[in-house]
Each structure stands twice: as C-alpha cells, then as structure tokens.
Amino acid sequence: MITRLLKISFLLIPVLMVPVSGHQANAAMTPTGEMIVVPEYLHAEEIVKKGDFEKAIYYLNATLRQYPNHASAFNLLGYVHRRLGNFDESEKYYDAALTINPNHTGALNYMGQLFLQTGRPEKAKALLKRLVEACKDGCRDLDDLEKAVATGVVGNY
Secondary structure, eight states: OHHHHHHHHHHHOOOBOOOBTTBSTTEEEOTTSOEEEOHHHHHHHHHHHTTOHHHHHHHHHHHHHHOTTOHHHHHHHHHHHHHTTOHHHHHHHHHHHHHHOTTOHHHHHHHHHHHHHTTOHHHHHHHHHHHHHHTTTOOHHHHHHHHHHHHOOOOOO
C-alpha cells in the first residue's frame, strides 16, 4: 500500500524536504518552489514529545494527505509505531521515508534502532555504514546509532 502510494505521490505532488532555519523536518517545498511550514506535522511533533503516540498518528496522516512525500512524517510514523510495539508497521514507514530520502538521518537511526530491538544487529550495522556517509561531519543520529550498535542497548527515543 505504501509503495503504491509513494509511486502515485511522486507523480502527483513532488515535495522536497529542505532545511529551514536549520531544521528540515517541519517545512516542505511545493512544486512551485514555495516553502511552507506544515502545522499538522509541528503539532504531531509536540504530541510525540508528550508521549501521546496514538494521537500523533492522526496529525501525521493529515500531513501525508497534504504532502505525500513528507519523509519526516513517514519517519515519525515509524517512530510512534515502534514505540507502540507495532514493529512491522514501523518498518514500513521507515522504508517509505528512506524511499523518499535515502539519506534521511533520522530514519536511518530509528530503523537501525528497530533492527536492534528486533534482533537484527547485522542490518543495524549496515544502516550505521549508510549513516556514516550521510553524516560526514557527524550528527546526533550517527552518535545515537553508534552507541546502540556498540552496546546492544536501544535508545529510549
């Protein structure tokens, strides 16, 4: 279903995630080049910080209805499903985020955490290699996954 949605969405509304004020997740670029803040996504982030994962799903789906190529919304859906213990769903959403943006550092980290959590350390190590390439100057996502792979302890995020 997600693969079909992605194929269709690439044709209908190409949305590129670009940095805005140092944070790429909360804004989208429309096909005309206009930068827009996505209020539903911002609201979902705040809800997730409060730990209300079920409620966040509603706002993330609303984001994706408007911007079906919002890689960070797919990534955050993966995160909330992982935190809810829905590991198969989580993996599908991380896959979707990485299909849209293969270097999405958050999705690489979180999917690596999922692989560790579900007993697939070799897959986590493969994602760590990709993350090293994506974060050539270092980044928190790289630090988090390196620590988790080295210790075998998944982060509580």
